Amino acid sequence: MEYRYNPDLPIIRPDWQGNPYKDGAFQYLQDPFFPEWKTVLRMLMTPNPQRREKKADQWRPAVLPSTDWIANKDRDFLVWLGHACFVIQLGGTRYITDPVLNGMPMVPRLVHPPFPTPQITGVDYILISHDHRDHCDQKSVQQLLSANPQAKIFTSLGMERTIGKWIDDTPMQTAGWYQQFKSPSHEPQLTFLPTRHWSRRGLFDFNQVLWGAFLFEYQGKRHYFGGDSAYHWPFADTGEHFPDIDIAMLGIGAYAPDYMMQGAHMNPEEAVQAWQDLGAKRLLPMHYGTYDLSNEPASEPYRRIQKAMAEQERSHDLILPGVNEVVYL
Incomplete structure (x- = not known):
């Protein structure tokens, strides 16, 4: 077994050797997930028990019209642009996460x-x-770089094989789990952390690119962007290493059928458990309402996350913004 990390970036966990890597692929050693073709075929061939409900469900997240935040470099805020795409601004430094803004x-x-x-x-x-x-x-990455030629890219190990040809000479740092990206001391500190997921864009590149979450630290506050993840042990581990997370952005959609999706995504109840494991103060759900990726009706994650938080008597800690709605931090 080989262990990979970026030697130019610090590892913040003393007992971490790097990400396990074997036979050309990153390994998730505890309860690994592999998208078997027979499981994909089972999903495609098995009737969806929620088919009628899904067809009738035309719910969509609200979209707010104002664009005032684009010119605002003075306040700390985040804006959800749908799915896993957020604009996050801390101390005047502006980030955009997982930008997929097209079909x-x-x-x-x-x-x-x-x-x-x-x-x-x-x-x-x-x-x-x-x-x-x-x-x-x-397309989204190239459009953003054209409009923001000063932008840099922070991402995961191996991503240069996917985006290297898209970005010309844009500066890029790739990190393994428990590694901190290098940025000026006056800017927020970002750390790349474990998730339970996988990667692939073609037929023969399974797990050649790493996956993970980003943790922001700035002026005593921490915010967690969970990327894509099933429920797993590292949520509690992250909470131990990074206590007092303020907002956790976690996926709640694309979970049905569970035999296909549970190894890659969380349902709303699992997301609440992950939020509790992280020890975060507030939960901001994502990864729902933007693309039709699975069998559940469009509004079901939105309804179930509210019910799950109400059952914990924590509805006041749930943030459910519309698309393009500003949440001040």
Whole structure:
């Protein structure tokens, strides 16, 4: 077994050797996931028990019209642009996460920000958690770089094989789990952390690119962007290493059927458990309402996350913004 990390970046966990790597692929050693073709065929061939409910469900997240935040470099905030794409601004430094702002092949986008992608300016860093097409899109990345030539890219080990040809000479740092990215001392500190997921864009590149989450630290506050993940042990581990997380951005959609999705995504109840394991103060759900990727009806994650938080008597800690709605930090 080989262990990979970026030797130019610090590892913040003393007992961490690097990400296990074998036979050309990153390894998730505890309860690994592999998308078997027979499971994919089972999903495609088995009737969806929620088919009628899903067809009748035309719910979409609300879209707010204002674009005032684009010119605002003074306040700390985040803006959800759908799926796993956020603009996060801390201390005047602006990040955009997993920018996929277009439709995908055979998967149209259901809800759009009220402006074209090139209007998103002032971006200092593009963060990409892994190479799946609903988190890493060539057109979106190139549009953002054209509008933000000063931007740099923070991402995972191996991502240069996916995006290297897209980005020309844009500065890029790739990190393994428990590694901190290098940035000026006056800017937020970002650390790349474990998730339970996988990567692939073609037929023969399974797990050649690492996947993970980003943790932001700035002026005593911490915010967690979970990328894509099933429920797993590292949530509690992250909470131990990084206590007092303020906001955790966690996926709650694309979970049905569970025999296909449970190894890669969380349902709303699992997301609540992950939020509790992280020890975060507030939960901001994502990865729902933007693309039709699975069998559950569009509004079901939105309804179930509210019910799950109410059952914990923590509804006041749930943040459910509309698309393009500003959440001040």
